[in-house]
Each structure stands twice: as C-alpha cells, then as structure tokens.
Amino acid sequence: MKTMRIFPAFIRSFKCPSIASIISYYGFSLIVKRMAYSSMAVMNSTKLGTSVWNSVIRNHLRSEKLDEARLVFDEIPSPNIYLFTMMIAGYSRSNRLEEALQLFYEMPVRDIVSWNSLMKGCLDCGNLYMARKLFYEMPERNVISWTTIINGFLQFERIEMAEVLFHKMPSKDTAAWNSMIFGYCSKDRINDALRLFKRMPFRNVISWTTMISGMDRHGESAEALSLFQQMLDSGVIPTSSTFCCALTACANLSAFNQGIQLHAHLVKLGYVFDAFASTSVITFYANCGKIEKSSKIFQENLHINVVTWTALLTGYGLNDKHEDALYVFYNMIRVGILPNQSTFTSALNSCSGLEALDSGKEIHGRAVKLGLDDDVFVSNSLIVMYSKCGDIHDAITVFNDMSSRNIVSWNSIIVGCAQHGCGVLALEFFDWMVNAKVQPDEITFVGLFTACSHSRMLDRGRKFFELLNRGTSIEVKSEHYVCMVDILGRSGKLEEAEEFIEKMPVKANSMVWLALLSACRVYHNLEVGKRAAEHLFDLEPHSSAGYILLSNLYASAGRWNDVSQIRGMMNQRGIVKQTGYSWVTLKGSKHRFVCGDRSHPLSEKIYQRLDLLGAKLKELGYVPDQSFALHDVEHEQKDVMLSFHCERLAIGFALVSTVEGSTIRVMKNLRVCGDCHSAIKLIAKIVGREIIVRDSSRFHHFRDGNCSCGDYW
Structure with a gap:
C-alpha cells in the first residue's frame, strides 16, 4: 500500500496487523487523532509515542513536505522542544521565515538550541537584522551562538562587526577561530588572517587548509607551500582539499617537481578520483605547459563533471590551443554536460584568441538559452570577445544590457572603445563610471590614455596623467609613462616627449623609447629618432623592432646607405626581422597572407580582383606613396610591391570568398602601412562594404572613403 511505503518504520512499530488496514481506510490524518486519544497498548509508552511523532515529521521534512509535517505537528497534544525546533528549522530551510518566527514565539519553553536554530535560519533566509536581534535577546549564549552570529556578519561582509564580537567571545573554539581567519582571507586581509592563525591555541586541518588557500589566492603561493610543509611537520594529516590547495599553489608557481610529488600523494591516498582533486591536477599540468598530461588525466577520470571539463577547456586556452579548447566546449555539450559561467568565460576567451567572431556569437546564443548571458563574468568576456573580434557595437550592446x-x-x-578609435565614447563611459561611484584602477587609466592617443586628445591626456599622478592613490607604472609618451609622440610633440622621458622619476624602459621612435617614424624626425634608437639598442640590443623602425625611418628619407648599414648590423648580430602577415578568419579557418604571397588556392582570383581594384583606384586619383616601399628599387617595382601588401591580399581573399555587402575583417601582426591605409579607404568606397583592419596598434573601420582613425594612428 502507498501508506505503508511512505511510513515503513511507523507501520512496523505496530504488532497488530489491523493497524495497516485502519490507516489505509481512514487516511493518515484520522489515524493521528486516533493515536492521540486511543488507549492502545502501543501508545502507553510516552517514549515510544514521541519517537513515532519525531519519525513521521522528520520524514515529511526530508521529503520537503512542510505543510504535511505541520498538519501532523498540530495534532500533537504537547509537542516538546525538539519537535518545535525541528519545525522551525524546516520553515527556515524553505525560506518561510515568518512562520518560523511565529512558531518560535509560540513555544512554551525555549532552550539554547532553539535560539541558535532560529538565528541560523534568519541568516539562511538573508535576514541579518533579525538574527542580530535574536542574538542580543538570548537569555544565555554558548560558543555556537557566538560563532553563528560571527559567521552571519562575515556572510554579509560586515567583517568589522564580526571582528568586534570575536574579541568579545568569553571562550572560543576552533570553529570560531577558523571562521575569522576565513573572513579575513575573503576580504584580502591576509596579514590579519596570518596573525590570527599564529595565535590559535589549537589548529585543525581546516585551519591549515583555510590559511594555505588564502595565501595562495592572495598571490603568495610560495608562502602557501611553506605553510603546507609546516602542517606536515606538525603531524596534521591533510585532506584531499588541503592537497588540492597546495597543488593550486604549485600551478601558480609552475613548481613542476613539487606538484608531481603532490599528485603522487593524491594517487597513493585514492583521492585522484575525487572530482575536485582531478580538476586541480588537470589545472596544475596545464599551468606548467603540460597540456597533454592534463588531457590524459581527464580521460582517466571516472566522474567527469562540468568542473572537470571546464578545467581542461581553460587549460587549452592557457596554452594558446584555442581550437582544441573550443573542440572541448562543443564536445561537452554533445555528451550532455551543461556549461556553467566559468565554461562560457573560458570558451569566449578562446574565441577572442582566435578572433573567431562567428563562434563567439554562437556561444553567446547558447549562454542566452541557459540564462547565463547576464552573469557579470560571462558578460565581461562577451565585451572583450566582441571588441577583439572587431565588433565594438555588439560589445557596447552587451555592456548596456x-x-x-x-x-x-x-x-x-x-x-x-579606445582600441576602436571611439575615444569620445570611451571618455563618456568613464564619466558614467565615476557617477556610478566605481573607483578607477591602473587599467582604467591605460584605457583612457589609449583613447586620448588614438583620438588626438592631447590636452585630455595631460589632464588624466595629472589626475593619476596627484589625484589618486594609484601607483604610476611604466605602462602609464609609455602611454603618455605615445600621446605626445602621436601629436607630433617629439621634443616634449623626449623631455618628458628625461624627467621621469623612474628609468625609461625599452617600450618608452620604442613609442618615441615609432612617432619619429611617422613624423620623419631623424634626429630624435636616432637618439631614441640608441637608448633602445642599449636596453635591448637583440630586439628587431628598434632596428626595423630606424631602418624604415632612413628608407623613407631615401638614405639607402644608412638602411644598408642597419641591415648589416642586424645580420652581424643575428637579428631576424619579424615577417609581416595578415589573416582572415572564415568559417573557423584562418587564411594567412604575406607580402606578394601566391601560395593560397584562390591566389589567381585574388590577384585578378586586386588588379581590377587597382584600375579603379587610379580612376579615383589614387597615387601610390612610394615612401612606404622600403627597398631601393625602380619606381614601377615599388608600385607593384605596394599593390600586393599582405593586408590587400587578405582583403582580396575576403572579397572573393564572402557575400556582397558583408563586413570584411582583417587582422595584421604589424602596423598597417600608410599607403595601404589610403588605398583601403578607397577600396571600401568602391566595393560598398565596411572593411575593418586590426593592426598592432588599433582597429581601423573603413567606410565610404573614410577611416575611423581620421588618418591619425
């Protein structure tokens, strides 16, 4: 019978076979009344009757049948404190706090357990005010009372209040100490946590694990491993969680040998089949560049869940194997594993690494279907993905939503916005950010400087640097100085930029001088350029960038003997020039081109299209700028070389491979040359399509004969 299945323990407690029939016929509510007032022998024992009530109500609560449990509870003539407390806990777990409070105040007698239970229930329901009120109303408190309210304050990030109560505790058990240490670690007060940890009269494995994890998350992974060793020396036996925390510290330090030893311990103790442990092992090997080992561990795992899949996916991304990462993402969906926000974040990061906009949009759609697109971490990854793949409009849409x-x-x-040349819009977002009471950090100012640099906003750049230097507590770092030199250099203030470098409170690094040298190349300033190059060669004598920029500077001035001398120096020192190339990602495949490349299967069609475009360019008055043909050859030869630069080949491929009217997106590893920039503006007008080119500096959006950079980059 159904009733017998639900209450087997209850039925078996009766020796009379007719009881089961009575329950089946009259129903449970009626039999409860009969039990209460019957003089049956089985109910003569008060102890046996109480255990029956306890069992029935407990079974209802475990089955989340709270209303049924209350019906039974109301039939009991004189419920004891234990039954009251059981019901109060049930209401709290179901987030029915008002009913829990009402029942609590109906109790004829309350003990400390019931007070503690309701206080925890208030915290579980998110009502810190009522939990605090109950704590101060309690006639007496034990260590559980104090620890519960301290955990409540920590839960609601009121660490100062938790700190005050902790120091007021008349006696503290290990759980209370552990709670405060965890609270300090969660609020990045790692020194306070360590100080408290050292004062503990007794430390258990939770104390050690909490401190090891906190140190590692705070960036002090070496100290975390030192603590782990101290724990072993003190005779405390680690749990699988402790091993995993130590292994994570090894991953962050790339401490391969120590990590292997920990992995061996996990295998020896049988923890390796634990999902958390296997995930930590996968992450460790991935961080150490042993992604094949991570894949092997994954395949050996018997309990593969979303966390384990995500660890492998993230590991491939860390090792720049983004195609493999996306394969893992689609494979986990195929086998029925639902991605979580961390999975989507890692997958979108791999889309960014591949500039795979189509894949990014598909993954965005999957996130929407699962309701995870509004997760702040997923949304942040979407903004980055759309920005890096050349779609700033969708990035802004995601942010606004x-x-x-x-x-x-x-x-x-x-x-x-700064990278896409939307400098004014970037500053508007900054104003919005300030109005929202969000404090900027060092990365914010890098973005602001980049916006000013790419949008010809010299005065705003100066004001932001003054704000950073004197109006905030943010440390001015080398990248901020590089940005300021770039702003001055792009504005043609080369002497001022050089003077700025000389007055810097820190020694200029190679990036600072490279920014100045790059500006000298744009403005054909040989004198400042040579001085910048000398500083650069002193700092990085084997870096090709400085030699190439100086060589190009000489070439643009027609000083071919100096060009030969620079190239001779490069050969003598074994310095190889970085090859310039451009690529287009189409249907998940990357098509790469170098200058004059004829190896692509569609080369014949590409060159035919570029020849046709060349004729139309001349009709529009285009004249090649031969200063960008950086070889001492005849003029006709220079024109041919310019016509088949890698970015133009990539555009030609896109024109013959994509539908009319669609946006063309081209990526380049070096700076787009000035002649190509002029030509692409006209090509976009001729073909009636938007052409987006991302070079090493920024994004260029070409439309109707114009570029978003305003010819300033």
Whole structure:
C-alpha cells in the first residue's frame, strides 16, 4: 500500500496487523487523532509515542513536505522542544521565515538550541537584522551562538562587526577561530588572517587548509607551500582539499617537481578520483605547459563533471590551443554536460584568441538559452570577445544590457572603445563610471590614455596623467609613462616627449623609447629618432623592432646607405626581422597572407580582383606613396610591391570568398602601412562594404572613403 511505503518504520512499530488496514481506510490524518486519544497498548509508552511523532515529521521534512509535517505537528497534544525546533528549522530551510518566527514565539519553553536554530535560519533566509536581534535577546549564549552570529556578519561582509564580537567571545573554539581567519582571507586581509592563525591555541586541518588557500589566492603561493610543509611537520594529516590547495599553489608557481610529488600523494591516498582533486591536477599540468598530461588525466577520470571539463577547456586556452579548447566546449555539450559561467568565460576567451567572431556569437546564443548571458563574468568576456573580434557595437550592446557591473566591465568597455578609435565614447563611459561611484584602477587609466592617443586628445591626456599622478592613490607604472609618451609622440610633440622621458622619476624602459621612435617614424624626425634608437639598442640590443623602425625611418628619407648599414648590423648580430602577415578568419579557418604571397588556392582570383581594384583606384586619383616601399628599387617595382601588401591580399581573399555587402575583417601582426591605409579607404568606397583592419596598434573601420582613425594612428 502507498501508506505503508511512505511510513515503513511507523507501520512496523505496530504488532497488530489491523493497524495497516485502519490507516489505509481512514487516511493518515484520522489515524493521528486516533493515536492521540486511543488507549492502545502501543501508545502507553510516552517514549515510544514521541519517537513515532519525531519519525513521521522528520520524514515529511526530508521529503520537503512542510505543510504535511505541520498538519501532523498540530495534532500533537504537547509537542516538546525538539519537535518545535525541528519545525522551525524546516520553515527556515524553505525560506518561510515568518512562520518560523511565529512558531518560535509560540513555544512554551525555549532552550539554547532553539535560539541558535532560529538565528541560523534568519541568516539562511538573508535576514541579518533579525538574527542580530535574536542574538542580543538570548537569555544565555554558548560558543555556537557566538560563532553563528560571527559567521552571519562575515556572510554579509560586515567583517568589522564580526571582528568586534570575536574579541568579545568569553571562550572560543576552533570553529570560531577558523571562521575569522576565513573572513579575513575573503576580504584580502591576509596579514590579519596570518596573525590570527599564529595565535590559535589549537589548529585543525581546516585551519591549515583555510590559511594555505588564502595565501595562495592572495598571490603568495610560495608562502602557501611553506605553510603546507609546516602542517606536515606538525603531524596534521591533510585532506584531499588541503592537497588540492597546495597543488593550486604549485600551478601558480609552475613548481613542476613539487606538484608531481603532490599528485603522487593524491594517487597513493585514492583521492585522484575525487572530482575536485582531478580538476586541480588537470589545472596544475596545464599551468606548467603540460597540456597533454592534463588531457590524459581527464580521460582517466571516472566522474567527469562540468568542473572537470571546464578545467581542461581553460587549460587549452592557457596554452594558446584555442581550437582544441573550443573542440572541448562543443564536445561537452554533445555528451550532455551543461556549461556553467566559468565554461562560457573560458570558451569566449578562446574565441577572442582566435578572433573567431562567428563562434563567439554562437556561444553567446547558447549562454542566452541557459540564462547565463547576464552573469557579470560571462558578460565581461562577451565585451572583450566582441571588441577583439572587431565588433565594438555588439560589445557596447552587451555592456548596456548588463544588470550589474564590476570594475572589469567598465575597464573592458573603455579599453574596447579606445582600441576602436571611439575615444569620445570611451571618455563618456568613464564619466558614467565615476557617477556610478566605481573607483578607477591602473587599467582604467591605460584605457583612457589609449583613447586620448588614438583620438588626438592631447590636452585630455595631460589632464588624466595629472589626475593619476596627484589625484589618486594609484601607483604610476611604466605602462602609464609609455602611454603618455605615445600621446605626445602621436601629436607630433617629439621634443616634449623626449623631455618628458628625461624627467621621469623612474628609468625609461625599452617600450618608452620604442613609442618615441615609432612617432619619429611617422613624423620623419631623424634626429630624435636616432637618439631614441640608441637608448633602445642599449636596453635591448637583440630586439628587431628598434632596428626595423630606424631602418624604415632612413628608407623613407631615401638614405639607402644608412638602411644598408642597419641591415648589416642586424645580420652581424643575428637579428631576424619579424615577417609581416595578415589573416582572415572564415568559417573557423584562418587564411594567412604575406607580402606578394601566391601560395593560397584562390591566389589567381585574388590577384585578378586586386588588379581590377587597382584600375579603379587610379580612376579615383589614387597615387601610390612610394615612401612606404622600403627597398631601393625602380619606381614601377615599388608600385607593384605596394599593390600586393599582405593586408590587400587578405582583403582580396575576403572579397572573393564572402557575400556582397558583408563586413570584411582583417587582422595584421604589424602596423598597417600608410599607403595601404589610403588605398583601403578607397577600396571600401568602391566595393560598398565596411572593411575593418586590426593592426598592432588599433582597429581601423573603413567606410565610404573614410577611416575611423581620421588618418591619425
């Protein structure tokens, strides 16, 4: 019978066979009344009757049948404190706090357990005010009472209040100490946590594990491993969680040998089949560049879940194997594993690495279907993905649709707008950020400087640098100085930029001089350029960038003997020039081109299309700028060389491979040359399509004969 299945323990407690029939016929509510007032022998024992009530109510609560449990509870003539407390806990777990409070105040007698139970229930329901009120109303408190309210304050990030109560505790058990240490670690007060940890009269494995994890998450992974060793020396036996925390520290330090030893311990103790442990092992090997080992561990795992899949996916991304990462993502969906927000974040990061906009949009759609697109971490990754793949409009849409934002959200949209030449919009987002009471950090200012640099906003750049230097507590770092030199250099203020470098409070690094040398190349300033190059060669004598820029500077001035001398120096020192190339990602495949390349299967069609475009360019008055043909050859030869630069080949491929009217997106590893920039503006007008080119500096959006950079990059 159904009733017998639900209450087997209850039925078996009766020796009379007719009881089962009575329950089946009259129903449970009626039999409860009969039990209460019957003089049956089985109920003569008060102890046996109480155990029956306890069992029935407990079974209902375990089955989440709270209303049924209350019906039974109301039939009991004089419920004891234990039954009251059981019901109060049930209401709290179901987030029915009002009913829990009402029942609590109906109790004829309350003990400390019932007070503690309700206080914890208030915290579970998110009502810190009522939990605090109960704590102060308690006639007496034990260590559980104090620890519960301290955990409550920590839960609601009121660490100062938790700290006050902790120091007021008349006696503290290990759980209370552990709670405060965890609270300090979660609020990045790692020194306070360590100080408290050292004062503990007794430390258990939770104490050690909490401190090891906290140190590692705070960036002090070496100290975390030192603590782990101290724990072993003190005779405390680690749990699988402790091993995993230590292994994570090894991953962050790339401490391969120590990590292997920990992995061996996990295998020896049988922890390796634990999902958390196997995930830590996968992450460790991936961080150490042993992604094949991570894949092997994954395949050996018997309990593969979303966390394990995500660890492998993330590992491939860390090792720049983004295609493999996306394969893992689609494979986990195929086998029925639902991705979580961390999975989507890693997958979108791999889309960014591949500039795979189509894949990114597909993954965005999957996130929407699962309701994870509004997660702040997923949204941040979407902003970065769309920005890096050349679609700043969708990046802005994602940002505007976010229900909550963090500092990463603001920085991502500001940097994205800056890279796409939307400098004014980037500054508008910054103003919005300030009005939202979000404090900028060092990355915010890098984004602001980049916006000013790419949008000819010299005065705003100076004001932001003054704000950073004197109006904030943010440390001015080398990248900020590089940005300021870049702003001055792009504005043609080369002497001022050089003077700025000389007055810097820190020694200029190679990036600072490279920024100045690059500006000298644009403005054909040989004198400042030579001085910048000398500093650069002193700092990095084997870096090709400085030699190439100086060589190009000489070539643009027609000083071919100096060009030969620079190239001779490069050969003598074994310095190889970085090959310039451009690529287009189409249907998940990357098509790469170098200058004059004829190896692509569609080369014949590509060159035919570029020849046709060349004729139309001349009709529009285009004249090749031979100063960008950096070889001492005849003029006709220079024109041919310019016509088949790698970015033009990539555009030609896109024109013959994509539908009319669609946006063309080209990526380049070096700076786009000035002649190609002029030509692409006209090509976009001729073909009636938007052409987006991302070079090593920024994105260029070409439309109707114009570029978003305003010929300033």
